[in-house]
Amino acid sequence: MRYYLKIGSAVLMAALITLSASAYAGVDTDSLKEYLEKTLKQ
Amino acid sequence: MAMEQNELASEPKQATAFLVLHYLQQEAYWADIYSFILSRGYQKAANLEEELQMKRALTDHDTCIMAMLIYLHYSLAKETHTVSSLAKAMDNSSLKARKARERKILRVLKMIAGYQLIDFYRDTHKGDRECIRIEANDLLIEFLENHFFK
Numbered sequence: 001m002r003y004y005l006k007i008g009s010a011v012l013m014a015a016l017i018t019l020s021a022s023a024y025a026g027v028d029t030d031s032l033k034e035y036l037e038k039t040l041k042q
Numbered sequence: 043m044a045m046e047q048n049e050l051a052s053e054p055k056q057a058t059a060f061l062v063l064h065y066l067q068q069e070a071y072w073a074d075i076y077s078f079i080l081s082r083g084y085q086k087a088a089n090l091e092e093e094l095q096m097k098r099a100l101t102d103h104d105t106c107i108m109a110m111l112i113y114l115h116y117s118l119a120k121e122t123h124t125v126s127s128l129a130k131a132m133d134n135s136s137l138k139a140r141k142a143r144e145r146k147i148l149r150v151l152k153m154i155a156g157y158q159l160i161d162f163y164r165d166t167h168k169g170d171r172e173c174i175r176i177e178a179n180d181l182l183i184e185f186l187e188n189h190f191f192k
Contacts, residue, residue: 027107028133035111035131039118 071190072106078185079157087156099153107132108147112160112178113186124173125151125162151176159185 087093129143151162159182165175
């Protein structure tokens, strides 16, 4: 029983880490910089 | 000499602190857009939870960047962004990232549609490709031109 609980909590933790990583998706400043440089050149 | 340079580098520069403060203040002023639309007659949603979610989506940093990019494209190039081109400007690090950004932009546009700041509609490019075009509304233009930068 303890064994299954441990596996369950590990799986849950991994899922939470994956979710939080995918939830973090701020603006990519490299792309923004590239876009602004291109826009200003025009 | 090297020690002196290290000491200088560790001292906080007043000018930089001022620039940082100014930058953060400017970021914070984006939140004023909510009181601005209220002053222009916006009626809050009856559901308080829904209104809070909409407000949160509106005052988000990414929404601020989105709004400014839409305005910039409109004012400099006299063109409108599409969801795809806006996503490319905001995150072009990979195809997956761009597609995720497109979904996020659409989600935000739908969330803040009630504020009538940004219009979006289905359209076609010069070719036959379908796209979703985004246009800044007069309300957004007025806020950015007259009330945002202080």
